Amino acid sequence: MDINDRKRFKMNLQRYYYLLMILGMFFLAACYFLGVRYIIRNVEGKESENKEGSKHYVAMITKSTTSSFWKSVFAGANAASTEYNLTITMDGPENEEDFQTQNQMIEEAVENGAEVIVFSAVDFHANREAIDKAAEKGVKIVVIDSDVNSDKVSCRISTDNYQAGRMAGAAVLSSEEDELNVGIVNFDKNSANGQQREKGFRDELANDTRVRIVDAINVLSTTEDSLEGTCQMLEEHPEINVIATFNEWTSLGVGYAIEELGLAEETMVVAFDSNVVSVGMLEAGEVDALIVQNPYAMGYLGVECAYNLINALPVEASQVDTATTVITRENMFDEECQKVLFVFD
């Protein structure tokens, strides 16, 4: 009996052993395969994610698409979108007063699944509703260049327009004339940055006794309208010997007007932004100082900020100021100014 018991007991034990061993081996093998599959899937998944498909979409909606200022913005945006692997579309209305088209573009961008809209407002107030609506649908808003009256904006990247206006004013005050009769040619009254620049300009001039602001006009943001407006202003007020103007198109208009009227010598022109033509005018003497912004940086930083928002990375600041430089005939071919003034193609 005793021996039988022990035999049976031994057999039980061995059965236990084998059962446990086999179970354990199966378990380990299963774990191993699952682990390897997990790793492979992970690695492949990451790569495929990087390659195609789930690229994030950023829509850039600007005031205009034709000026070299905006082309430079687009160049910067393109550089950033390549670097950060984003899909980007760039669009803007044909004229710089058309906020309805802009609002429509915002809606379209939201419908197309944009995660971030990089926006430059035509109208400080009229664009508000469309931007708020987009923000409500979860789209993040980054403003570049020109602000919109909305508190849904995550980040604003622009020239410090007031400061730029003051710089323009300082350029005027560097004149050695005894009397400075100033005419202002500004663009659309509803555009925030034009108003800020003009305010900065006026504040800078306020304390100088030589200065008298003779006239201030608002024209459409086109060369033709500006040319017409300037000629009219100069006819009405022939005493004007300083003209300040605040964006690329109005600068060209003023430049052409001066050229037409042959007042290059007599009149000091402080203009904004640069393109091939305005640089030529600066060199030739129709324009005496250019306040040059950094549109490339605006585009680049705007898209970089969009990338940070998409990936929930910290955004450096809610307000980023890009650099502004004053270019005159004397310093235009300095090495640093060359870099600012001339786009590298």
Add this chain to the structure above:
Amino acid sequence: MRKGKQKSRISISILMTSVVVGLVLTALLAVLLFSAQLYENSVEQNARISSEQAVVQVVNTVENYIENMAEDMELISGYMRNSEEERDEFFQSFMEIRSDVVAVMTYDKEGALADCWSNGRKQKEQILKDLSYIDSSKEGVLSISKPHVESLFEEYYPWVVTISQKMKDQTGKDLQVFMDIRFSKITHYVDDVGIGQHGYCFIEDTDGNLVYHPQQQLIYSGLKEEMTKEIHSLSDGSHTRSNVIYTIRTLENCNWRIVGVSYVDELITGRVENMMRICGILLLLVFLTAILIGILFSRMFAKPANRLTKAMGEFEKDAENFQFVPVQGTREISYLSSSFGHMVVRIQQLMEQVREEEISLRKTELNALQSQINPHFLYNTLDSIAWMCEEERTKEAVEMVNALARLFRISISKGHELITLEKELQHAQSYLKIQNYRYKNQFTYEFDVDKSCLSYLCNKITLQPIIENAIYHGIDRMVDEGRIEIKILEEEDAILMVVTDNGVGMSREQCAEILHREAGDRTGIGIKNVNDRIQIYFGEEYGLHITSELDVGTTVEIRIPKIQEGDYGHK
């Protein structure tokens, strides 16, 4: 206390699990650190090599390009000596073919612009500043300028690099020939060179000025910085600064340097992370395995060992009634278990043997006591008989002698311990008869016997000591006539013998004492002896029970089992 100690010790399965996990963890960590180091080194090595390869390719391409430019320059220089028409014609076609050449200029010794050819560009009437002109160094040596903006033409400001050479024209005058080039061919090539995921190449001159950078615009806009100053101080070759590898090569035919920038960490960290993940999974597997082993171990070893320990503890507490169930487990455990089983059986056998030996020893002792005859009793009785003979009470003397003889015969009973109740009663009667003579009928006695009980067995000399006690301690001190009643009753599974006297009685303490006191000199076999014998033979549940009341009397109940002749043998 012992239990507490046991608890504080670690279970072997936990120990086993933690040892396995610990060992594997250490080994894995060591391997991981070692291989990560190795891997990092080899990755860095690879990165250096690929960076160097890329840079060398760029160097070759740029050198070729510059060589082409030098050849062009030679060609142009050759045409400088030709007639004006031939020269204009040549430049016309040259400019058309070479779209990357913006302009070719000649300057006189003082640096005044002499001639300028371009592809249909309108030269400015008044040149504010001529950025292309640099007072180039030696004659016959090709020099390359820093990149600058072309400032000679109206509304045309491309970024160019100027190549210049001093020479003499056909008349022997000093002449400087300049060529402004948009170096798009090189830039596109440099743009396309990638090293690793984010690495790139750029060109600087030997003074540390940037010639071309793929992210030139970013740098010019102040959004990105290149460590040009630091790189400028580095010699040709590969240099690692924190996690960036700079590979630098200086061109042979000009003062440009090609710099390759690649990042080590992005290559490594990704893969090391992957490795970490694999290790994590491995660790998890090991942990699970260890747990499995732990469970297995506990099944095989720890649990049976515990069961065995518990069994031992139980055995310790109650050795007699312990029933051992074999414990299953590993071979070692089963050996232990069976050995313990054998030990238990052996110990129980030994215990039984010891008890039996003790009982037989006691029996022998008691038997020896029984066979003793109280000398006082014998002497007194014989004295009484002598008196009877002297007084010629022959009949009574005969009866006395007969009673005494019966008493002794039954006492001896051929050495048997158990005798029938009938004989025991005869023994008691004989004793009472003798005592009654001796006490001159101071007491009366009466038997009330259930006849069916007579054939049952009982220990011999059971009633006599009780009666003796009743006479000596109860009736002897009485003034009135004493009375002793002896009853034999049959109960369901026992026989009850009751001896009642009406003597002085005993206190409760005396009752208790009497069962524990050894027999004295005067008395024969003590009451204790009776009780002991009954209990040794039949067990604890049988024996004497005494109830007594002072001045009323004493009742002794003796309970024995129902045993017939021949029944006792196997007990």
